[in-house]
Amino acid sequence: MTHNPFFQSHLYSISQLDKEKIELVYALEKIIVSRLQTGTLKPLLQGKILSALFYEPSSRTFASFLSAIQYFGGGFIPFHGMEASSVTKGESFEDTIRTFSHFCNAIVLRHPDKGSSEHASHISSVPIINAGDGGNEHPTQAIMELFTIQSHVHDLANATITILGDLVYGRTIHSLLGILSLFPGITVHVVSPQELLLPRDRVSALRHHGMNLIEHTTIDDRIWMSDVFYVNRIKKEKFKDQKDYEKIRNWFRITPDSLKKMKQTAIVMHPLPRADEIDTSVDTDPRAVYLTEQLDHMVTVRMALLAMILHPDPIGALQE
Numbered sequence: 001m002t003h004n005p006f007f008q009s010h011l012y013s014i015s016q017l018d019k020e021k022i023e024l025v026y027a028l029e030k031i032i033v034s035r036l037q038t039g040t041l042k043p044l045l046q047g048k049i050l051s052a053l054f055y056e057p058s059s060r061t062f063a064s065f066l067s068a069i070q071y072f073g074g075g076f077i078p079f080h081g082m083e084a085s086s087v088t089k090g091e092s093f094e095d096t097i098r099t100f101s102h103f104c105n106a107i108v109l110r111h112p113d114k115g116s117s118e119h120a121s122h123i124s125s126v127p128i129i130n131a132g133d134g135g136n137e138h139p140t141q142a143i144m145e146l147f148t149i150q151s152h153v154h155d156l157a158n159a160t161i162t163i164l165g166d167l168v169y170g171r172t173i174h175s176l177l178g179i180l181s182l183f184p185g186i187t188v189h190v191v192s193p194q195e196l197l198l199p200r201d202r203v204s205a206l207r208h209h210g211m212n213l214i215e216h217t218t219i220d221d222r223i224w225m226s227d228v229f230y231v232n233r234i235k236k237e238k239f240k241d242q243k244d245y246e247k248i249r250n251w252f253r254i255t256p257d258s259l260k261k262m263k264q265t266a267i268v269m270h271p272l273p274r275a276d277e278i279d280t281s282v283d284t285d286p287r288a289v290y291l292t293e294q295l296d297h298m299v300t301v302r303m304a305l306l307a308m309i310l311h312p313d314p315i316g317a318l319q320e
């Protein structure tokens with residue numbers, strides 16, 4: 001039996017993970033991919049039910065979690081937006097979490113408040129999986145992004161990654177930076193308008209971990225030799241005054257000209273949805289992986305995580 005540190009545990013922050021845990025998810029994902037390809041996947045989560053409580057909009061995260069549980073033969077309770085739930089009658093977050101934890105085996109939660117998943121983990125009697133807590137974190141997204149990066153960049157500790165966009169509300173970025181900090185020595189350029197700098201406490205924590213973190217407010221030549229370009233949307237919905245958004249919405253754009261400056265081996269990533277920050281003519285360049293490889297990992301990594309959380313020995317069970 002492979003020791004499974006995820007079993008019956010919550011996943012609300014990337015800081016709960018270390019390299020060994022990530023290796024386990026990676027190993028299980030590989031088995032899942034090959035079982036899906038050969039049509040030999042066992043219904044490991046038959047009889048298990050996942051509640052998806054999404055207080056905020058979602059396409060990929062919501063759909064890929066539901067897809068993941070169903071591939072394993074499990075069921076789900078989908079709340080895509082809470083408008084049809086008792087939340088509209090004024091039910092508290094705590095009561096909602098307490099209630100659903102009696103109806104299912106795990107809850108995947110997206111909520112606009114920072115820390116909501118960690119808070120829910122103190123209330124729920126079943127594991128909570130964070131699918132985005134405000135502008136804070138999105139840990140499951142970061143795991144699959146790491147796997148996409150690792151299939152192109154073999155020596156991460158000596159790699160250079162550029163992250164562009166909204167560094168304040170970019171929760172995928174916060175989780176990705178957390179996971180990259182497990183590779184001390186890595187160089188990361190973070191590029192954003194002055195209004196959307198990475199929060200100071202995150203900058204100091206990452207540097208403390210040994211990350212060579214370089215901040216930019218303009219795109220300068222130093223970034224073009226990067227191995228990875230991770231682009232993210234400026235979050236229009238977070239601006240109280242839309243005029244402030246209009247001022248910075250076009251501050252950068254990846255175009256065919258940008259591709260000319262990048263290494264042939266570089267990759268361009270994006271958590272999606274995209275607004276205007278990557279020109280659609282970039283999509284067909286082999287270095288663009290946001291509509292291909294990144295999406296490929298979305299369901300299988302979530303399958304691996306659900307199996308780890310809901311089954312005591314998924315690696316052993318799938319290898320039998």
Ligand code: NCD
Pocket residue numbers: 060061132138141171172233235271272273
């Ligand atoms: C992102 C999110 O919701 O944080 N998308 C995702 O889950 N893949 C990014 C965004 O909304 O810009």
